[in-house]
Amino acid sequence: MNLMSVRGVNKTFNAGENREVRALDNVNLTIEEGEFLVLLGPSGCGKTTLLRLLGGLESPTSGSIEFESSSSIHQDRSPIGFVFQEATLMPWRTALSNVELSAELSGIPAAERRERGLALLDLVGLSNFADKYPRELSGGMQQRVSLARALAHDPPLLLMDEPFGALDAQTRDTMNVELQRIWLESRKTAVFVTHSIQEAVFLADRIVLMATGPGRIQSITEVNFPRPRTIEMVEEPEFREIARKLRLDMGAAHDRAATLGG
Numbered sequence: 001m002n003l004m005s006v007r008g009v010n011k012t013f014n015a016g017e018n019r020e021v022r023a024l025d026n027v028n029l030t031i032e033e034g035e036f037l038v039l040l041g042p043s044g045c046g047k048t049t050l051l052r053l054l055g056g057l058e059s060p061t062s063g064s065i066e067f068e069s070s071s072s073i074h075q076d077r078s079p080i081g082f083v084f085q086e087a088t089l090m091p092w093r094t095a096l097s098n099v100e101l102s103a104e105l106s107g108i109p110a111a112e113r114r115e116r117g118l119a120l121l122d123l124v125g126l127s128n129f130a131d132k133y134p135r136e137l138s139g140g141m142q143q144r145v146s147l148a149r150a151l152a153h154d155p156p157l158l159l160m161d162e163p164f165g166a167l168d169a170q171t172r173d174t175m176n177v178e179l180q181r182i183w184l185e186s187r188k189t190a191v192f193v194t195h196s197i198q199e200a201v202f203l204a205d206r207i208v209l210m211a212t213g214p215g216r217i218q219s220i221t222e223v224n225f226p227r228p229r230t231i232e233m234v235e236e237p238e239f240r241e242i243a244r245k246l247r248l249d250m251g252a253a254h255d256r257a258a259t260l261g262g
């Protein structure tokens with residue numbers, strides 16, 4: 001079922017001195033309930049802008065973005081959970097009270113909040129770290145807390161903007177496996193931004209490849225590998241073939257933009 005529709009969306013930013021940036025040009029996209037959608041593309045193709053539009057943090061210059069399925073939306077709670085590249089935890093709050101914060105803001109009663117917070121810390125593999133402060137946690141652990149926090153008010157849609165981009169390669173692989181497990185358990189609709197082809201193919205049900213000059217959707221690729229996927233699968237021929245096609249598509253768009261002076 002369709003959760004969200006993006007129709008004819010354009011987004012133009014004023015970059016000063018009468019210069020305009022066409023961050024998104026005629027973007028059309030439907031997001032299916034329960035799917036893991038990845039926005040992939042080079043720097044500046046509008047991935048973050050599209051994610052912020054989906055999250056209502058930004059409005060389109062023209063076009064529309066609408067939730068289609070109202071059944072999964074609570075009137076009094078935000079339908080969105082956001083995970084940013086930086087964990088942005090409050091340093092004076094413990095892991096548990098950071099997770100409880102968004103539930104607190106959503107008006108969920110204290111006892112329910114705590115119970116849910118502990119269950120979420122368990123889900124992200126941090127049940128022994130509830131009383132630790134962010135400075136006592138590694139970068140990967142901080143992002144786990146940030147993920148638990150985003151899930152605390154039980155939003156139907158989870159938006160993630162390169163959440164593991166700042167982590168070392170090995171921790172990033174581990175976090176991707178963990179994210180897949182958490183997603184399989186929680187079955188949220190997820191939209192995940194990355195410029196890593198490997199990360200995209202590992203995580204996605206569908207990959208929306210974007211291109212620059214102006215920012216737009218170039219192609220959409222379905223990834224049908226069974227789950228749970230393992231990190232060893234990235235070496236398999238089918239996996240490498242999808243990655244190779246995406247790399248070619250990305251290269252073609254880059255060459256075309258260069259020819260057009262974009």
Ligand SMILES: Nc1ncnc2c1ncn2[C@@H]1O[C@H](COP(=O)(O)OP(=O)(O)OP(=O)(O)O)[C@@H](O)[C@H]1O
Pocket residue numbers: 013014015021022023041042043044045046047048049050195215
């Ligand atoms: N608030 C803003 N004001 C002016 N220009 C902006 C603003 N936000 C984004 N842009 C421009 O819009 C274009 C798309 O930016 P966006 O951050 O969405 O790209 P991205 O694909 O997420 O890039 P990256 O991978 O580097 O984060 C870029 O040219 C960027 O400079």
